[in-house]
Amino acid sequence: MQDLSDSSVHLVVTSPPYPMVGIWDDFFREESAESYDAMHSYLNQTWKEVKRILVAGGIACVNIGDATRTKEGVFHLYPNHSRVIETFERLGLVTLPYVLWKKPTTKPRYKGKGAFLGSGFLPPNAYVTLDMEYILIFRNGCLRTFEPKDPKRYRSKFTKKERDEWFSQVWTVTGTRQTHGGLERRVAAFPEEIPRRLIRMFSIEGDLVVDPFLGSGTTLKAAMDLGRRFVGYERLGDFSGIIRERMGHDSERIVFQKQSVTEQFSELSV
Ligand SMILES: C[S@@+](CC[C@H](N)C(=O)[O-])C[C@H]1O[C@@H](n2cnc3c(N)ncnc32)[C@H](O)[C@@H]1O
Structure with a gap:
């Protein structure tokens, strides 16, 4: 993210490829990071950059x-979320209460058979199913400050109903619509409702939103629709078509560089 200056970004919304999940095995093998630790070291390079680019109070x-x-022969949990929290803490960010996203579409299967792992109905050797994902939330230092009655901030406010739903800990948001021959599933895209809520909750109109792991561009689409500026990065060129399509008639506002996708706006020379 070298093209972004220090302390220039208000909000990062992302879902990284994460260790020990089957679909990402090839990806991490390619990066020649075989162990869980090495995989997290790969992600940590990005978390360090996130710390650098966030404004004071950025999320x-x-x-x-x-x-x-x-x-x-031993069944084991790999708690990716706790590794990420440790890293952000080490980098000096503040960990805030997180969201648990319950995915109704997740059908856990074991060797293609049952929905539950372990020994069926006999105690004690069965395992709890992982049917939640985390949405971890971190702040870069102290609270962001604003001028009293900042008009952009007031225009960005949410309703009581939205606040009650969004600021509760468990979210039930249904899966992503598959519109590109299953590409969204292959890249583990999140439904647009996820970045849409996060952007409304943690940024105001005109803020700069960044996604370092763009995939099919869901975060960019939500940021664009909500009147935020945006920059994203994706290592695979294959996604430029789907991103362009999702941005619709606004795609001429976007510049595709070698690895980054950015809106043309004055602060960045692209
Ligand atoms: C879980 S997917 C993101 C899905 C996205 N939230 C969506 O809705 O489509 C992670 C993406 O990160 C990309 N990626 C992995 N390492 C990267 C890197 N170093 N720089 C940029 N993108 C990277 C992968 O190619 C993959 O498309």
Whole structure:
């Protein structure tokens, strides 16, 4: 994210490829990071950049799930979310209460058979199913400050109903609409409602929103619709088509660079 200057971003909303999840095995093998630790070291490079680019009081929201693996015959939980929290704490960000996103579409299966892992109905050797993902929330230092009655802030306010729903800990948001031959599933895209809520909750009109792991561009689409400025990064060029399509008639406002997708706006020379 070298093209972004220090302390220039108000909100980061992202979902990284995460360790020990089958669909990402090839990706991490390619990066020659085989172990859980090495995989988190790869992600940590991005978290360090997130700290650098955030303004004082800026927020980072990271959607990540835990994972399970049987290694050498032993079934084991890999708590990705706690690794990410540790890293952000080490970098000096403040950990805020997080959201648990309950995904009704997640059908846990074991060896393609049942919905539950372990020994069926016999105690004590069955395992709890992972059917939640985390949306971790961090703040860069103290609260953001605003001029009294800042018009953009007031125009960005949410309703009581929205506040009651969004600021509760469990979210039930249904899965992503598959519109591009299953590409959204392959990239583990989140439903647009997730970045839409986070952007409304943690940024105001005109703020700069960044997604370092863009995939199909869901965060950019939501940021654009909500009148925020946006920048995103994606290592695979294959996604530029779907991103362009999702941004619709506004896609001419976007510039595709080698790895980043950015709106043309004055603060960045692109
Ligand atoms: C979980 S997906 C993001 C899905 C996205 N939230 C969506 O709704 O489509 C993670 C993405 O990060 C990309 N990625 C992994 N490492 C990257 C890196 N170093 N820089 C940019 N993108 C990267 C992967 O190619 C993948 O598309």
